[in-house]
Amino acid sequence: MSLIAFAGRRLAQAIPVLLIITVAAFSVIHLVPGDPARVMLGSRATDEAVQVLREQLGLDKPLVTQYLDFLKAAVRLDFGDSLFQRTAIGPIVAARAVHSLALVAYAVLISLVIAVPLALLSAIRRNLLADHVVRMLTTLAFCMPSFWTALLLVLLFSIRLKFFPTSGLGDSPLAYLASLTLPAVSIGLYLTPILLRSLRASLIQTLGAEFVEAARARGFGEARILFKHVLRNSLIAMLTILGINVGFLISGAVIVENVFSIPGLGSLMVAAIVQRDYPVIVALTLVFGVVVVAANFLVDLSYALLNPRIRQ
Amino acid sequence: MTARLGGLLALAASAVLVAAPAHGEDATPRKGGTLTMARDSEPLTLNPIGAGDNGSIFMIVQVFDTLVETADAPLPQPALATGWTVSDDAKTWTFALREGVKFSNGDPLTCDDVKFSIDRFADPKVNTSYGGFGAAIAQTECASPSSFIIKLKAPQGAFLDYLSTFIPSIVPKALYEKMGDKAFSEKPVGSGPFMVKEWVRGQRLVLERNPYYWKNGQPYLDEIVVNYTPDENTRMLKVESDEAQIATEVPYAQIERVAALDHVDVQIENVMAWDAVWFNSRKAPFNDPQVIRALNYATPKEAMLKTLMHGAGDIANHVIARVKYWDPTVEAYPYDLAKAKEALAKSSSPQGFALSCLIVAGDQFELQQAQILQSEWAKIGVTMEIQAVDTGTIWTRWGSGDENCFTFTGAGLSSDALSDDNLAVVFFDFTGGIESFWTGWNNKDAIALVKEADGTIDEEKRKAAFHKLQRLAMAEYPAVPLFFIKARTAVSDKVKGFKTLPVKWWNLEDVWLAP
Numbered sequence: 001m002s003l004i005a006f007a008g009r010r011l012a013q014a015i016p017v018l019l020i021i022t023v024a025a026f027s028v029i030h031l032v033p034g035d036p037a038r039v040m041l042g043s044r045a046t047d048e049a050v051q052v053l054r055e056q057l058g059l060d061k062p063l064v065t066q067y068l069d070f071l072k073a074a075v076r077l078d079f080g081d082s083l084f085q086r087t088a089i090g091p092i093v094a095a096r097a098v099h100s101l102a103l104v105a106y107a108v109l110i111s112l113v114i115a116v117p118l119a120l121l122s123a124i125r126r127n128l129l130a131d132h133v134v135r136m137l138t139t140l141a142f143c144m145p146s147f148w149t150a151l152l153l154v155l156l157f158s159i160r161l162k163f164f165p166t167s168g169l170g171d172s173p174l175a176y177l178a179s180l181t182l183p184a185v186s187i188g189l190y191l192t193p194i195l196l197r198s199l200r201a202s203l204i205q206t207l208g209a210e211f212v213e214a215a216r217a218r219g220f221g222e223a224r225i226l227f228k229h230v231l232r233n234s235l236i237a238m239l240t241i242l243g244i245n246v247g248f249l250i251s252g253a254v255i256v257e258n259v260f261s262i263p264g265l266g267s268l269m270v271a272a273i274v275q276r277d278y279p280v281i282v283a284l285t286l287v288f289g290v291v292v293v294a295a296n297f298l299v300d301l302s303y304a305l306l307n308p309r310i311r312q
Numbered sequence: 313m314t315a316r317l318g319g320l321l322a323l324a325a326s327a328v329l330v331a332a333p334a335h336g337e338d339a340t341p342r343k344g345g346t347l348t349m350a351r352d353s354e355p356l357t358l359n360p361i362g363a364g365d366n367g368s369i370f371m372i373v374q375v376f377d378t379l380v381e382t383a384d385a386p387l388p389q390p391a392l393a394t395g396w397t398v399s400d401d402a403k404t405w406t407f408a409l410r411e412g413v414k415f416s417n418g419d420p421l422t423c424d425d426v427k428f429s430i431d432r433f434a435d436p437k438v439n440t441s442y443g444g445f446g447a448a449i450a451q452t453e454c455a456s457p458s459s460f461i462i463k464l465k466a467p468q469g470a471f472l473d474y475l476s477t478f479i480p481s482i483v484p485k486a487l488y489e490k491m492g493d494k495a496f497s498e499k500p501v502g503s504g505p506f507m508v509k510e511w512v513r514g515q516r517l518v519l520e521r522n523p524y525y526w527k528n529g530q531p532y533l534d535e536i537v538v539n540y541t542p543d544e545n546t547r548m549l550k551v552e553s554d555e556a557q558i559a560t561e562v563p564y565a566q567i568e569r570v571a572a573l574d575h576v577d578v579q580i581e582n583v584m585a586w587d588a589v590w591f592n593s594r595k596a597p598f599n600d601p602q603v604i605r606a607l608n609y610a611t612p613k614e615a616m617l618k619t620l621m622h623g624a625g626d627i628a629n630h631v632i633a634r635v636k637y638w639d640p641t642v643e644a645y646p647y648d649l650a651k652a653k654e655a656l657a658k659s660s661s662p663q664g665f666a667l668s669c670l671i672v673a674g675d676q677f678e679l680q681q682a683q684i685l686q687s688e689w690a691k692i693g694v695t696m697e698i699q700a701v702d703t704g705t706i707w708t709r710w711g712s713g714d715e716n717c718f719t720f721t722g723a724g725l726s727s728d729a730l731s732d733d734n735l736a737v738v739f740f741d742f743t744g745g746i747e748s749f750w751t752g753w754n755n756k757d758a759i760a761l762v763k764e765a766d767g768t769i770d771e772e773k774r775k776a777a778f779h780k781l782q783r784l785a786m787a788e789y790p791a792v793p794l795f796f797i798k799a800r801t802a803v804s805d806k807v808k809g810f811k812t813l814p815v816k817w818w819n820l821e822d823v824w825l826a827p
Contacts (some may be wrong), residue, residue, distance in 0.1 A: 030775070039708075048437070049440060067812060083358070084356050085356050085493065085513065086356060086357045086362060087357075087497070087498065092513060092514075095512075095513070096514060147779075148733070151545055154546070154549055158549070158553060159549060159552060159553050165808075166546060166549045166553050166555055166556060167539075167543075167546045167549075167550065168515065168516070168539055168541075168543060168555075168556075171513060206635075221351055258542050258543045258546075259514070259543045259545070259546055259712075260543075260546065261539065261540060261541045261542065261543065261546060263512075263513070263514025263515050263540075267542070268514070268516075273702070273704070274702050274703050275703075275704060276703050276704040276708075
């Protein structure tokens, strides 16, 4: 099967999942006990205001019609207005999604740059000094709570050395990248040990495989064996873990977003839940669902690239 | 001034803590420069009607003008109105409008704009969140281009105070009607000292000088960048690194540290905010004033003030904030376990009782405060269970009338108006809409006093009614008042003329930057 056909089939398989996600997101508003419009506006709202909102949200229509309207609107990224920000949700979510995606992509890049070479070193020098040092340092990094790591990074690199701004987002592309660096490092430090451990374990397993012995016997250079055969065959487990974490980090980087004042999706979700801003919660439930599906799709695709047998 | 610093004298570091008014008032203001602020909250809308959160309100007042304005004074001051007269029956108010005022887009501000804005304020269908503030207005009229008349249904004691809030801000009629609610909320035009240059939700609001502003030579600043910085540590680091010159809401535990920095001071100022524990008087034993008294005597406010708030507050001698008619002679409950036990013995629950109390989850300060109350109240046989829930849930549950006890963050409750009326209706008037802040306190004398004060503009009568109300509330109201909260703002040396008003916002047209 060609790669494109494989991608097409995987995409088709994602459709039922996406539909289930839309049903779940749609239900959020209807799982509210009592009259959703009344709950959203609070106990002090007038009856007229509640009626206006009920019509605005289409709550007076049959459930199926409401769902179909919701689907149609969701495709156009039209989620209605936020109850608290009093403006359309689509643009707010889109603007924040850009920052969240940029932040997580940057963090993934940083952790791959650190994890892959260190995992290789650790696997080759298994149970030697280098391996112990790497494992100890990564355990340490993993144990540090991210708000604390983040503050330490700010104290050192922003206050003392003045390399990066303490928080906020820069305007120019370079300033933007600079302002995302410390937050990305904070997340990267959390992600690196997870990736490193899984990659190290698979590398060790693969290094002991027969085909590696066979390659050595044929006289291939160690570098070629390591990069072309061992690494390639060991990446799959790490990519699976990466996929799961990316989905989680897009929605779950709340603490890092807060510490660095980055308007991302995670902090929007927390604010929406605290304020009972149901339309925003619905929109974000849908977006997070799509992000997880998309991340898994990309992981599947990378399996197929790394190991053509999976396409069968 | 000494009163402001009263609670702080105990601190060794008090020498570096600066009280308002801000330093450098003696020097001549200098024009120009950009002020960067790190704020704990962000605006949700910039429309004067529809805003209800401090994030929005404090920015709206920079962009708009009102007929009378809140300044550093107990009474509203002339603004777009240069003066006013009131008829003998206190029902007709005639305002002389300032001549030559322009909106920030250059259009003249006319009496039609004033009438349009005040009519919106008075219409409960438009002004849904603060309908009570404008409810007394019966009719408005432009007698001439420079004379605006407001007729009231009945005399209203707090009328001018309500006019000085952000809600009756004057908006340009023609432009507003052309843009509509939504577009105007995003890119508003007013006649205030600053205009909106850029607003990136979740990040920053950039204000720039309104070239047509009517106050001579003001504003001094070219631009104000207000960064939304929700994390308190990050806010402090922003002023520390000089990325911002002002950071709001200094955490109590960091007051001394931030004040000790070379280029930063912490301004601690009185505002109309307070903290208390509220009980549901529909439920036994909280319907018994002896029980409430016992809990009040068993609360070590002085120790809490010192350890938790590092002195930056005052012990409350009122159930609501310290507003205009506050009576300093009323005594706060001292910490006295003997008296607490005595009161409890006389009550309907002499053996003590158990209660559960709702607090805001994730707020370390609230949790510590609740834990102190828990251990202290246990000494008189009251066992308290602490239930931490999120802000949305806390209001839903407390509003349901089924809970025992509730406390909200001190930063969360404050008065929007300069006189006591607004808080009095909400907290003491059972018929006022939310059943005395949902405590269910239904006291005929209190309701009568609230109405008496509201129905007259005679300062002495109003003062007497509110003083009586304060004594009554301290004796009977189902609450343990804790502290009058103070604004704590980290301000760089370069910033001059910065002052937190009692309503908690700032007139930023007075602020300038030293070279």
